[in-house]
Amino acid sequence: MGRIIITGLTLAAIWLLLSGYFDHPLLLVLGAASVILSVFLSHRAGMLDQEGVPGGVFPGIVPYMGWLTFEIGKANIEVARQALAITPTLSPKMFTVPIPPKSTVGQVIFANSITLTPGTVSVSLNEDHILVHALTEELADIAAIADMGARVAKTEGP
């Protein structure tokens, strides 16, 4: 029931923000009807579960996004330096890192964060390890990636 209410409120907020009609009764009623229809259909399709509505990540994900932005900035400069160097000193490497987050959503956030950071790309996943390709030896920092995983595990809720 909680997930239904959260989905409805989120959809209503998105509808209001994207349309911008705050004082037009007919359009507001039609918007409410479309929100109710969407929630009903996604409930019927069985999408309102822990994976479809990951509300649990929400308080913790905001500071994590801020931290990730900072990390992405640092890695961007390193990769840009390699791209512009007269002779790029690449030393690509494949390595595996463990996946600390337990939930599916946490694992997706972790793998996406690795890929989003320039210099590391998640290539393949199995139950407890991610195979990562890194551009240079310095960017293949297993301790830093494990730290990122621990932060994701901390943000994920029940």
Add this chain to the structure above:
Amino acid sequence: MVDLLRDILSWACFIGGGIFVVIGCIGLVRFPDFYTRLHPAGITDTAGAELIMLGMILQADSWLIVAKLGFIAVFLLLTSPVATHALAHAAWLSGLHPLTGKELNYGEGYEENNPEETS
């Protein structure tokens, strides 16, 4: 005064984002193999796209437009790594081996899988 400051900041974002997109393209052309070429594409996806979005947000004249541009920025951040991972995973599953190490050698097992490409 505020408008001038806003123009300066948003132009800095546009120029910075544009420079990052160009750097991403240069890296895409210069790097040696498929997997290393994915990394400069990541620069274009993150710093390039997000700085240009930030510049547009600074130029927006109402909060509704800020909200819409914010949605676009967040969805870009959520979807671009999925596309990169799909490419990398498809290449890995089809048996493409990455160049590794400082000498950029193909890893172990490359000869058995690609007999026609080595001599």
